[in-house]
Amino acid sequence: MPLKLEIQDLSKYVIILTGATDGIGKEMARILAKSNPKRLILPARNIEKGNKLLEYIKSSNGNANNVEIWEMDLADLQSVKNFANKFIKEVGELHILINNAGLVVQNQIVKTKDNLEIQFQVNHLAQFLLILLLLDTIKKSVSAELPGKIALTSSGANYFGEIDFDNLNLEKGNYWNFLKSYGNTKLMNVIVAKELGRLVQNDNITTYSLHPGVIQTNISHLNSSFSNIIFRFLIRISGEITAEQGAINTLYPVFSLENKETGKYYDEGIEKEPNKVANDQEVAKKLWDVSEKILKDHGMI
Numbered sequence: 001m002p003l004k005l006e007i008q009d010l011s012k013y014v015i016i017l018t019g020a021t022d023g024i025g026k027e028m029a030r031i032l033a034k035s036n037p038k039r040l041i042l043p044a045r046n047i048e049k050g051n052k053l054l055e056y057i058k059s060s061n062g063n064a065n066n067v068e069i070w071e072m073d074l075a076d077l078q079s080v081k082n083f084a085n086k087f088i089k090e091v092g093e094l095h096i097l098i099n100n101a102g103l104v105v106q107n108q109i110v111k112t113k114d115n116l117e118i119q120f121q122v123n124h125l126a127q128f129l130l131i132l133l134l135l136d137t138i139k140k141s142v143s144a145e146l147p148g149k150i151a152l153t154s155s156g157a158n159y160f161g162e163i164d165f166d167n168l169n170l171e172k173g174n175y176w177n178f179l180k181s182y183g184n185t186k187l188m189n190v191i192v193a194k195e196l197g198r199l200v201q202n203d204n205i206t207t208y209s210l211h212p213g214v215i216q217t218n219i220s221h222l223n224s225s226f227s228n229i230i231f232r233f234l235i236r237i238s239g240e241i242t243a244e245q246g247a248i249n250t251l252y253p254v255f256s257l258e259n260k261e262t263g264k265y266y267d268e269g270i271e272k273e274p275n276k277v278a279n280d281q282e283v284a285k286k287l288w289d290v291s292e293k294i295l296k297d298h299g300m301i
Helices: 023-034 047-061 077-090 118-141 156-160 178-199 225-237 243-255 281-297
Strands: 014-017 039-044 067-071 096-099 148-153 205-211 264-267
Touching (some): 014 023, 023 039, 023 047, 039 047, 047 067, 067 077, 077 118, 096 118, 118 178, 118 281, 148 243, 156 178, 156 205, 178 205, 178 264, 205 243, 243 264
Parallel strands (some): 014 039, 148 205
């Protein structure tokens, strides 16, 4: 039975939601905006698409007075740092951070301007950087009465994933299974949510990793037409759901009063055990440390 979502008034909450211009993110933005947040900031790589999103929210909800489009490109680490610095300076408070942006690349290796494999950077490293840069702001903003939430949109593809520290950037080449490299980054989301939950367990912050369900979105826009046909076929036979239901499935654990534990993985809104690698504390610590080192080497932290 599909989940139904009721979000309490969010008028005391400042929220950042990434990946809001397409798919489930677009519907998440609409739902959050309707719940009267103090400020809802939607980073967008493409400002034109961001403005179209604003129009969509206005036409759906009647207004978008509490919604702002800010420029940020996860494929550019300096852009992420600039966004975070601007946010800290101009806003200075944050209660909910939902890292929803992501992409999947099939049968090719695409590098960013930072010379990192694009799925590794966009799906994991840039979002990890955003969390690190904004974590102190969240800690200062939240309380027992106004708890904080940090969520990462993962995927059921995390079960295909592995953490090969010698192949984070596909240095050994791509995998024959196109879901493998994507699954690796989605496993990283689960690990980061779990490890972060452990680190902030006494700071009134709860963390989540979330599989929204199988949805036809723009996540594979970098792929060839043929690859996209195959990808869409696989989605259809896997039991596709609507973007709106995917948004509800993603937001439900974050706003449900029932979910008190931190660092958990949710599949279509229901708590589930992720890839067993996510429970390996040594792997989690090493991924955290290696990710920090890459960011330091790039002058980001």
